[in-house]
Amino acid sequence: xxxxxxxxxxxxxxxxxxxxxxxxxxxxxxxxxxxxxxxxxxxxxxxxxxxxxxxxxxxxxxxxxxxxxxxxxxxxxxxxxxxxxxxxxxxxxxxxxxxxxxxxxxxxxxxxxxxxxxxxxxxxxxxxxxxxxxxxxxxxxxxxxxxxxxxxxxxxxxxxxxxxxxxxxxxxxxxxxxxxxxxxxxxxxxxxxxxxxxxxxxxxxxxxxxxxxxxxxxxxxxxxxxxxxxxxxxxxxxxxxxxxxxxxxxxxxxxxxxxxxxxxxxxxxxxxxxxxxxxxxxxxxxxxxxxxxxxxxxxxxxxxxxxxxxxxxxxxxxxxxxxxxxxxxxxxxxxxxxxxxxxxxxxxxxxxxxxxxxxxxxxxxxxxxxxxxxxxxxxxxxxxxxxxxxxxxxxxxxxxxxxxxxxxxxxxxxxxxxxxxxxxxxxxxxxxxxxxxxxxxxxxxxxxxxxxxxxxxxxxxxxxxxxxxxxxxxxx
Numbered sequence: 013x014x015x016x017x018x019x020x021x022x023x024x025x026x027x028x029x030x031x032x033x034x035x036x037x038x039x040x041x042x043x044x045x046x047x048x049x050x051x052x053x054x055x056x057x058x059x060x061x062x063x064x065x066x067x068x069x070x071x072x073x074x075x076x077x078x079x080x081x082x083x084x085x086x087x088x089x090x091x092x093x094x095x096x097x098x099x100x101x102x103x104x105x106x107x108x109x110x111x112x113x114x115x116x117x118x119x120x121x122x123x124x125x126x127x128x129x130x131x132x133x134x135x136x137x138x139x140x141x142x143x144x145x146x147x148x149x150x151x152x153x154x155x156x157x158x159x160x161x162x163x164x165x166x167x168x169x170x171x172x173x174x175x176x177x178x179x180x181x182x183x184x185x186x187x188x189x190x191x192x193x194x195x196x197x198x199x200x201x202x203x204x205x206x207x208x209x210x211x212x213x214x215x216x217x218x219x220x221x222x223x224x225x226x227x228x229x230x231x232x233x234x235x236x237x238x239x240x241x242x243x244x245x246x247x248x249x250x251x252x253x254x255x256x257x258x259x260x261x262x263x264x265x266x267x268x269x270x271x272x273x274x275x276x277x278x279x280x281x282x283x284x285x286x287x288x289x290x291x292x293x294x295x296x297x298x299x300x301x302x303x304x305x306x307x308x309x310x311x312x313x314x315x316x317x318x319x320x321x322x323x324x325x326x327x328x329x330x331x332x333x334x335x336x337x338x339x340x341x342x343x344x345x346x347x348x349x350x351x352x353x354x355x356x357x358x359x360x361x362x363x364x365x366x367x368x369x370x371x372x373x374x375x376x377x378x379x380x381x382x383x384x385x386x387x388x389x390x391x392x393x394x395x396x397x398x399x400x401x402x403x404x405x406x407x408x409x410x411x412x413x414x415x416x417x418x419x420x421x422x423x424x425x426x427x428x429x430x431x432x433x434x435x436x437x438x439x440x441x442x443x444x445x446x447x448x449x450x451x452x453x454x455x456x457x458x459x460x461x462x463x464x465x466x467x468x469x470x471x472x473x474x475x476x477x478x479x480x481x482x483x484x485x486x487x488x
Contacts, residue, residue, distance in 0.1 A: 013062040013154060016088035017050040020099075020106045021069035021079055028070065028099050031215065031266060032122060032146070032234055036096025037418050040386065043205035044071050048215045048266065049146075050094050051193030053121065056147050059191050060154055066197040076106060083110065090117045092142070092150075097124040097393050098417040104136035111137070121146050124413070126234055127395025129168035130175035141168040144234050145220070147190055149181050183236050187220065188246040192253060200258055207292060207315055207353075213262040214254055218247050218280070222268040224296075225332045226319075228359060230395035231268045241276050244283045251289060265293040271300050271308075278304070281311040290314055297343025298335050305350035315353040315383070318343060322362065323376025324369040331362050332397075337376070344380050356382040360441065361390035361424060361434040363401065370437045374444050383454075387441040388418035389434050 019030060027039040032049040039045070047068055054064040065086050069079035083091060091110060095103040100122075107118045121142040125132040129141045140161060142149050149166035161169040166181025184190060201212050219242065220235040254260040270293040271277050284291075292315040293308075300316070308316075320340050322328050328335060347354050358373055377385055392399040392408065393416060402408050407424045409431055415421040419438075422431035445451070 013057075013090065014065075014086070014088045015054075015057045015062060015090045015092065015154075016065045016067060016083060016086055017047070017054050018066075018079075018083070018091055018093045018107075019047050019050065019068040019070045020093055020095075020103050021074050021076055022099060022102055023076060025073065028096060030070075030094045030096045030099070030122060032094075032126075036098060036123065037388075038098070038420060040419055044203050046195070046200065046203040046213070046215045047071075047094060047198055048193050048195075048217060049121065050092075051195050051198060052190065052217075053092070053142075053146060053150055054194040054197055055191040056151055057154065058194060060151060062154060064194065064197065066194070068199055068202075071202045072199050080110065080113075083116075084114065088116060090119065092119040092121060095120050095122040095124055097413050098415070100124045100132065100413050101135075102414070104132070104138075108137050123230055123234055123393070123395060125168075127230060127393070127399075129177055133168050133170060133175040137170075139170050142166065143168055143177070144181060145183050145236075146181075147184060183220070183238075183240070185240070187240055187242045192250050195254065195258060200260065205264070208262045208290075211262050212258075212260055213264060214258075214260045215264045215266040216247070216250060217266050218242055218270065219267045219273075223272075224269070224334055225397070226334075227331045227397040227401065228362065228390060228392075229268075230393055233395045239272060241273060244276075244279045247280060248283045248287075251284070252287070255287075255289075261289060263289060263291040265291060268294060269296050269299060271295045271304060274299075274304060278307060281307045284311040288312065292316070294319075295343075296335065298339045300343050300346060302346040302349055305347045305352055309350045309352050313352055315355055316347050317355040317357060318347075318382075320344075320356045320377075320380070320385075321359045322365075322369070323358075323373035327362050327364055327369055327373075330364050331359075340376075341380065344382060348383075353384070354380075354382040356380060356385040358385060358387045358441070359390050359418075360387055360437050361422065361426075361429055363390075363398070363426065364428065365390070365426070365434075366428045367433065367437075370441070374441045377441065377445050385445055386419075387438050389422045389438050390424060391416050391418045391422075392424060 027044055029037050029045045050066055054066055057064040067082050093103050093107055110116055111118045117139045119138055119140040125141045126144050129143050133141045143166045152164045162171055162176045162178055165179045168175055168177045203212050205213055221239045222231040223237050289312045291312050294317045297318050321333055325337055344354050392402040402424055407426050409423045409425055415423055422434040425431055
């Protein structure tokens with residue numbers, strides 16, 4: 013069997029973050045995201061004795077016609093696309109066309125199809141959809157005849173035009189049992205972000221699962237609510253392999269709360285310290301302190317991203333974030349004291365948001381003074397409690413998935429806040445934080461090269477709305 017994994021390009025050339033467990037968003041800082049989830053699936057296919065290829069048309073800047081030619085030259089039996097909510101409809105149309113013209117068996121993986129498996133399969137006229145964590149599912153599909161696919165856990169399959177959803181898949185108990193992602197099949201030299209200083213970077217998944225019930229997030233839907241961590245030796249082996257074989261020394265740990273298990277984090281830090289890696293990660297403010305941050309800094313950590321979400325305690329409580337404003341202050345301060353850059357993410361427009369609570373958030377962001385921050389617009393992605401809440405209360409402006417994008421549009425209208433007000437507040441908050449003289453001088457002082465200047469200037473212009481992505485729209 014020849015299985016090709018695809019990150020389809022969009023007609024307008026926009027770049028999106030697509031990773032299982034993430035909601036998916038347009039590239040803001042000019043970053044081009046690695047396809048680690050597809051690389052894991054490709055590694056499983058290879059381990060089962062089949063052939064695998066990855067075409068990242070988005071990262072390579074291919075047109076849809078060029079991508080189709082690349083696929084055709086490899087002559088796959090299956091084409092499996094990674095997709096996310098704002099790209100799904102265009103991804104589905106593209107794969108539907110490939111199937112009609114070439115007869116490929118087509119499938120999808122990602123958070124959107126996990127949340128809406130039957131609807132997604134029907135719209136795309138796909139042969140199958142991989143639901144949630146997909147490594148065990150794809151292994152089983154490869155080993156069974158199509159007549160038995162409807163019995164495979166974690167698969168939604170096309171049976172004579174009807175979408176049939178199989179039983180839920182069990183999760184991989186021991187993550188060390190998975191092969192390392194087949195990154196050599198990707199254009200790994202092209203994956204870059206502003207913080208990597210022009211070097212290629214890789215995303216690494218050191219653990220899976222999130223126990224927190226945040227209403228706006230669907231990580232638990234994909235990875236489950238229990239935390240599964242890899243062994244230190246297994247994780248370190250992957251990092252060393254990437255350095256030795258691919259020349260990659262900068263990593264982004266893609267896990268929702270890297271610092272949740274303190275003893276495990278300390279073991280990872282001890283293992284990494286002698287090797288001089290550079291890395292960034294996500295964390296929660298209530299799972300970090302100065303001592304832990306200092307150990308992370310000594311092991312190469314350069315930046316930690318925190319989901320702050322709001323500067324209003326009532327909004328934090330209603331979104332089930334489970335943190336306090338004082339915990340946010342303490343976590344950010346401890347990280348900065350350790351010499352690690354901080355990136356704070358805020359969400360404007362969560363249920364209960366008003367113009368007054370938005371001003372609370374803007375004031376709080378200025379008080380925290382993180383090194384970087386993003387203000388997202390609350391987006392009710394399918395698979396989240398927020399989506400169900402919005403449907404129940406009639407808040408959804410529409411269900412045009414292309415506009416379910418945190419940085420480019422607003423799709424909820426509550427009795428307290430309109431979509432227009434949310435979008436205007438996003439721009440106002442961003443300008444309020446970034447267009448301060450001390451902020452600009454601080455960023456200029458961080459520049460290391462002309463290449464660094466180009467990357468950061470482009471990111472700043474996009475973030476401030478001077479050069480908006482092509483498909484950005486304001487929803488009425």
